[in-house]
Amino acid sequence: MYQIDFNHPVRVFFVGIGGISMSGLAQILASEGFTVSGSDRSSSRITQELEESGIRVHIGQRAENITDDIDLAVFTAAIHPDNPEYIAVQEKGIPSLTRAELLGQLMKNYRLPVAVSGTHGKTTTTSMLSEILLAAKADPTLSIGGILPSIGGNVRVGGDRYFVAEACEYTNSFLHMFPRIGIILNIEEDHLDFFKDLDDIRRSFRRFAQLLPQDGALIINADIENIPALTEGLTCDIITFRGAADPAQAPSSATETDSGSSAADYRASDIQFDECGHPAFTLHGPAGYGGPTWIQLHVPGLHNVGNALAAAAAADRMGIGRDEIAAGLAAFSGTDRRFQYKGVRDGFTIIDDYAHHPTEIEATLRAARACPHDRIICVFQPHTYSRTKSLLDGFARALCHADIVILADIYAARETDTLGVSSQTLQEEIRRLGHECLYFSSFEEIEKYLLANCRKNDLVITMGAGNVDQIGTDLLS
Numbered sequence: 001m002y003q004i005d006f007n008h009p010v011r012v013f014f015v016g017i018g019g020i021s022m023s024g025l026a027q028i029l030a031s032e033g034f035t036v037s038g039s040d041r042s043s044s045r046i047t048q049e050l051e052e053s054g055i056r057v058h059i060g061q062r063a064e065n066i067t068d069d070i071d072l073a074v075f076t077a078a079i080h081p082d083n084p085e086y087i088a089v090q091e092k093g094i095p096s097l098t099r100a101e102l103l104g105q106l107m108k109n110y111r112l113p114v115a116v117s118g119t120h121g122k123t124t125t126t127s128m129l130s131e132i133l134l135a136a137k138a139d140p141t142l143s144i145g146g147i148l149p150s151i152g153g154n155v156r157v158g159g160d161r162y163f164v165a166e167a168c169e170y171t172n173s174f175l176h177m178f179p180r181i182g183i184i185l186n187i188e189e190d191h192l193d194f195f196k197d198l199d200d201i202r203r204s205f206r207r208f209a210q211l212l213p214q215d216g217a218l219i220i221n222a223d224i225e226n227i228p229a230l231t232e233g234l235t236c237d238i239i240t241f242r243g244a245a246d247p248a249q250a251p252s253s254a255t256e257t258d259s260g261s262s263a264a265d266y267r268a269s270d271i272q273f274d275e276c277g278h279p280a281f282t283l284h285g286p287a288g289y290g291g292p293t294w295i296q297l298h299v300p301g302l303h304n305v306g307n308a309l310a311a312a313a314a315a316d317r318m319g320i321g322r323d324e325i326a327a328g329l330a331a332f333s334g335t336d337r338r339f340q341y342k343g344v345r346d347g348f349t350i351i352d353d354y355a356h357h358p359t360e361i362e363a364t365l366r367a368a369r370a371c372p373h374d375r376i377i378c379v380f381q382p383h384t385y386s387r388t389k390s391l392l393d394g395f396a397r398a399l400c401h402a403d404i405v406i407l408a409d410i411y412a413a414r415e416t417d418t419l420g421v422s423s424q425t426l427q428e429e430i431r432r433l434g435h436e437c438l439y440f441s442s443f444e445e446i447e448k449y450l451l452a453n454c455r456k457n458d459l460v461i462t463m464g465a466g467n468v469d470q471i472g473t474d475l476l477s
Contacts, residue, residue, distance in 0.1 A: 002072055002095040004105040006032050010071035014038030015085045017057055018047045019076055021166075024143045024155035025102055030055055031157040039065050039085060049153075063088040070094055074102050077171055078414050100173030103143065103165060107178040110141065110163035114314055115177045117167040117208055118185025118221075119201075120360050121307045124299070125185060126166050127335050128311035130156070132328030136320045138162055146335035146354070162318065167208070169201065170194060174208050180216040181317055182209060183310050187224055190357055193386035193415070205230060212236040219313045221306065222264040239286075241266040241313050243306025266313045268295075268305050277370025279305050283312060283325075293322045298333045301367030339364060342472040347456030349373070350472040356383040356465035358394030364463065365401035373459035378402035379446060379471060381464030382410045382423060389421040396429040402461070405430055405437040406446055411466025443471050450475065 014026050017038025023046045030036040030053070039058040040047050047057045058065045066073070066088035073089045073096040080086070089096055097105065107113035116126045123146040130148060133140040140162035144154045167174035167182070170191045187205050188198070195201045206229070209218050214235040220227060222240040231238050242264035268281040269292075277300035283293040295312075297304055312325050320328075334340060342350040355364045361380070368376050380399060382388040388395065388410055399405045407423040423439055430437040440446045450460060450471075462468045 001101065002097055002105075004029075004072075004097075004102065004109070006109045009033040009035070011035040011037075011069055012072045012074060013066065013070045014074045015061065015079050015083070015089075016040060016076035017050060017055075018042075018044050019078075019099075020046070020145055020154055021103075021143065022074070022076055022099055023047075023050055024153075025074070025099065025106065026050065026055060027053065027153075027155045028106060028141065028143065028157055061085045066092060066094070068092065072097065074099060077173070098173070098176070100168075100171075100176040104176035104178055106143075107163060107165070109160065111161045112181070112318060113163040113165070113177075113179050114181040114183070114318075115165055115167035115174060115179035115208075116183045116185070116310075116314075117169060117174055117205065118183070119169075119188040119190050120357060120363075121185045121303065121310075122166045122168070123335055123354075124304065124338055125183065125307040125310050126164055128308055128329060128332050129164055129314050131332040132311060132315045132320055132325050133162055133164070133318075135328035135331060136315075136324035138318075138320065140164055144335070146337060148335050149333070150331065169204050169208070172204055172207075175204070175211070177208075177211060179212060181314055182212050182216070182218050183314055184209065184218065184220045184224065184230075185307065185310055186221055186359075188357070188359060189391065190387065192390040193384065202230065209234060217317050219310055219317070221310070239266070239313055239317065240264040241306065241309040243268055243302070243309050266309045266316075268309060271302070271305060273370055275370075275372070276300060277367050281305055283309065285312075285316060289316065290322055293326055295326055296330050298330065300339055300370060301363055303363040303367075337469060339367065342469075343476045345475050346451070346454065348450075348454040348458040348460055350475060351459065351461045352469045352472050353461055353463045354465055355463050356387070358391055358398040361395070361398040361463065362401055364461070365398070368459055368461060369401075371459060372457070374455065374457040375403040375459070376401075377404040377406065377450070377454065377458055377460045379406045379408065379450075379460065379462045379468060381408040381462075381466045381468035382426060383465040384413050384415050385410055385417065385419045385421050386415060388423075388426060389419050392421070392426060392429055395426055396433055399430055399437070400433055400435045405435065406449065407437060407439045408443065408446060408464075408468055408471075409441060411464060411468075413466070443468075443474065446471055447474055 018040035037056040139158040142156040143165040216236040271281040337354040
C-alpha cells in the first residue's frame with residue numbers, strides 16, 4: 001500500500017474532492033506542502049472554498065483530468081470502476097488509496113491519534129473533543145464530518161501531537177486506521193446494504209477495537225450489550241462511560257433525572273435541563289480523576305450527555321485538565337445539521353437535523369419536546385432504499401414522536417435499486433400505527449404546505465442525511 005510521508009510531499013488528485021471528509025483531507029495535505037487538486041461532479045460551496053484556498057478543482061469527472069504528473073489518486077467509496085477517472089488512474093498505473101486508507105495513513109504522522117466510532121453521535125463527539133482540545137490550547141489537527149463554527153469548517157491543521165478524526169464503520173473503512181485512542185459510542189443495526197446483520201456489525205467493531213496498541217485505550221459505552229465479546233483479549237486499557245440509562249427516558253420538560261448507575265469509569269448524575277432542553281450534570285471520573293465536575297452543555301437532548309462523557313474520557317486520557325474539559329464542553333454549541341437553528345418564518349421556527357436512523361430520530365424529537373413550541377412538524381427525507389426497508393418499523397415508530405409527519409421522496413445516495421420500498425411505504429406504516437402522515441413528491445409542494453399550514457410557535461424540523469435542509473433555506477429566503 002502507498003505510504004504518505006509528510007517529509008516527502010507529492011502531487012495528489014482527489015476524485016470526489018467535494019465530499020465533507022475528502023475536502024478536509026485535501027486541506028490537511030495541502031497545508032503540509034503537498035500539491036493537491038481534484039474533481040467533483042458538480043460545483044458546491046465546498047468546492048468553491050477549496051478553489052479559494054488555492055486547490056484546483058475540476059467540475060465534471062473526465063479521463064483527461066488525470067495527468068501524467070499525478071503521484072497519487074484518492075477515491076471516495078462512491079466512485080465505481082466505470083468512472084472515467086478511475087479507469088485513467090488504472091491505465092496509467094498511478095498508485096491509489098481510498099479515503100479511509102488515506103485517513104489511516106495520516107494518523108501515522110501524529111503522536112496521539114484518536115478515532116471516534118459508533119452508529120450515532122460521531123460528529124458531535126468529535127466536535128466536543130475538538131472544543132476541549134481548543135480550550136486547552138493543545139493545537140490539535142482535526143477532521144470532522146460536519147462544519148464546526150469555531151474553526152470555520154470541518155478541518156483544522158495543528159501540531160503533530162493530537163489528531164482527532166471520525167471513524168465510520170461503513171464498508172469497514174475504520175479498519176484502515178491507526179488510532180492510539182479509540183471510542184465506541186454505540187452499536188446498532190445500520191448500513192445493512194453492506195453488513196449482514198447486527199452480529200456482523202459487532203464483529204466489525206471488535207476488529208476496530210483490536211487495532212489499538214498495548215499502550216492505547218478503548219473508550220466504550222457501558223450500555224452496549226455484551227461488552228466482553230468486544231473486548232476479550234485486548235491488551236490496551238478499557239475505559240467505560242455511561243451517560244443515561246436509556247435515551248428514551250429523556251424528560252420532555254425542564255426536570256431532573258439521574259444516570260441510575262455507577263458501574264462505569266465516567267458517569268453523570270444530577271442531570272438537569274434548562275428551558276431549551278440543554279442538559280447540565282455532575283461528571284464523575286475514575287480514581288485519580290480529581291473529584292466531581294459540573295458540566296453545562298449548550299446542545300439539547302439527553303443523548304448528548306453520553307457524547308460529552310465519551311469526549312471527557314478521551315480528553316482525560318490525553319492529559320487535559322478538568323477545567324479545560326468543562327470549558328470546552330460549555331463552548332460547544334453544535335455543528336451544522338445537528339439540531340441547527342435556521343431561522344423564523346411567519347412566526348414558526350425552522351430547525352435542521354442530520355438524523356437518518358430511528359434511534360437518532362427519536363432522540364432528536366425528544367430533545368425538541370423540551371424547546372418552547374405548540375406543534376412539532378417533522379419533514380423527513382429517508383436516506384437510501386436499503387436503510388428504509390430494513391428499518392421501516394423503527395422509522396415509523398420514531399417519527400410518531402412528532403405531532404405532524406411530512407415525508408419527502410427517499411434520497412437514493414449511492415443506490416439505484418428501490419428494493420420495492422418508497423416513502424409511500426413508510427407513510428402506510430406510520431398510518432397503520434394510528435398517526436397521520438403526509439407525503440409530497442417535491443420540495444416545492446412541501447414548502448407550499450408549510451407556508452399555508454404552519455402557525456405561530458410551531459417548530460418545523462427538516463430531517464435526514466440528504467438535501468432536505470434545502471427546504472429550510474428556501475423558506476427563509
